[in-house]
Amino acid sequence: MAIYLAGRLVCTPSTPSTALKLLVLDDVLIGLDLANRLPLLDVIEKRFVKDGWQVVLLTFDRAWYEIARQRLSHGGWRHYEIFTTRVGDHEQPLLLPDEEHLYRALDFLDAGQVKAAAVHVRTAFELALKTGCHQLRLAVKFHPDPRKMPASDFWNSLKTAEVDMVPAPQCATDSKGRIHWWQPKPFKHRVIPPDLERRIGHAISWVLNPLSHSQTVDRYRAEIEDAIYAVDDLEIAIRKALTLRSVQPATLMQMLSRLLRARIVNLQASNTP
Numbered sequence: 001m002a003i004y005l006a007g008r009l010v011c012t013p014s015t016p017s018t019a020l021k022l023l024v025l026d027d028v029l030i031g032l033d034l035a036n037r038l039p040l041l042d043v044i045e046k047r048f049v050k051d052g053w054q055v056v057l058l059t060f061d062r063a064w065y066e067i068a069r070q071r072l073s074h075g076g077w078r079h080y081e082i083f084t085t086r087v088g089d090h091e092q093p094l095l096l097p098d099e100e101h102l103y104r105a106l107d108f109l110d111a112g113q114v115k116a117a118a119v120h121v122r123t124a125f126e127l128a129l130k131t132g133c134h135q136l137r138l139a140v141k142f143h144p145d146p147r148k149m150p151a152s153d154f155w156n157s158l159k160t161a162e163v164d165m166v167p168a169p170q171c172a173t174d175s176k177g178r179i180h181w182w183q184p185k186p187f188k189h190r191v192i193p194p195d196l197e198r199r200i201g202h203a204i205s206w207v208l209n210p211l212s213h214s215q216t217v218d219r220y221r222a223e224i225e226d227a228i229y230a231v232d233d234l235e236i237a238i239r240k241a242l243t244l245r246s247v248q249p250a251t252l253m254q255m256l257s258r259l260l261r262a263r264i265v266n267l268q269a270s271n272t273p
Contacts, residue, residue: 001040025055079097080098081097105117128234132154132241133157158238169182206220
């Protein structure tokens with residue numbers, strides 16, 4: 001694989017900009033163990049995707065597809081599923097967009113296919129947990145095969161995680177008209193609010209677990225709908241935590257900018273005859 005990828009880079013001209021840069025890998029990663037697949041995905045993203053290549057990854061392994069989709073979350077990837085349908089005496093390929101699992105869950109629920117909806121909710125839950133722990137850099141018990149890491153390990157790390165919440169800078173004017181700025185002390189903000197933790201915990205007991213494949217789940221249509229919205233709120237909470245973490249440098253720059261502007265105003269006022 002290393003020789004092949006290096007050859008593609010060497011044989012493809014960097015100029016003109018209209019040169020065809022196409023890389024198609026048809027399940028070539030299936031012969032590698034996961035310890036080598038993940039670094040190879042990093043090589044593809046850094047050496048090809050970021051350099052303007054169009055990359056097509058094909059696989060029949062759904063578990064591996066989910067891992068790759070989580071790993072390659074940036075770069076404008078599009079996700080499709082290929083099926084075949086019978087037309088007369090031959091099969092015709094059918095290409096469908098691979099929609100988000102929660103949307104699929106709602107569609108299946110509307111169609112009365114409650115078990116299928118439960119499976120997609122559970123898949124969305126596990127993906128949200130893994131993505132959240134990865135992006136927030138949370139410690140999780142390690143196993144070389146990601147498929148053997150239970151969702152409970154990710155959930156235990158995520159539900160106790162906290163991020164620093166930086167309040168907005170404060171200012172006040174003293175008796176001499178001088179402006180004084182200060183930054184209130186940061187405080188801890190839970191990634192998962194207590195109410196959402198309770199809702200997820202309730203859903204885990206019977207929807208977000210392997211038993212969602214059983215026949216008994218058909219009786220719990222309303223509860224599965226609640227689980228769909230709980231997982232959606234979980235994804236929102238993770239995005240909010242990531243936003244809070246990323247705005248800390250911006251908050252500091254905002255405070256410095258305001259201090260400089262106030263200083264300029266004071267200097268201009270002192271120089272006015």
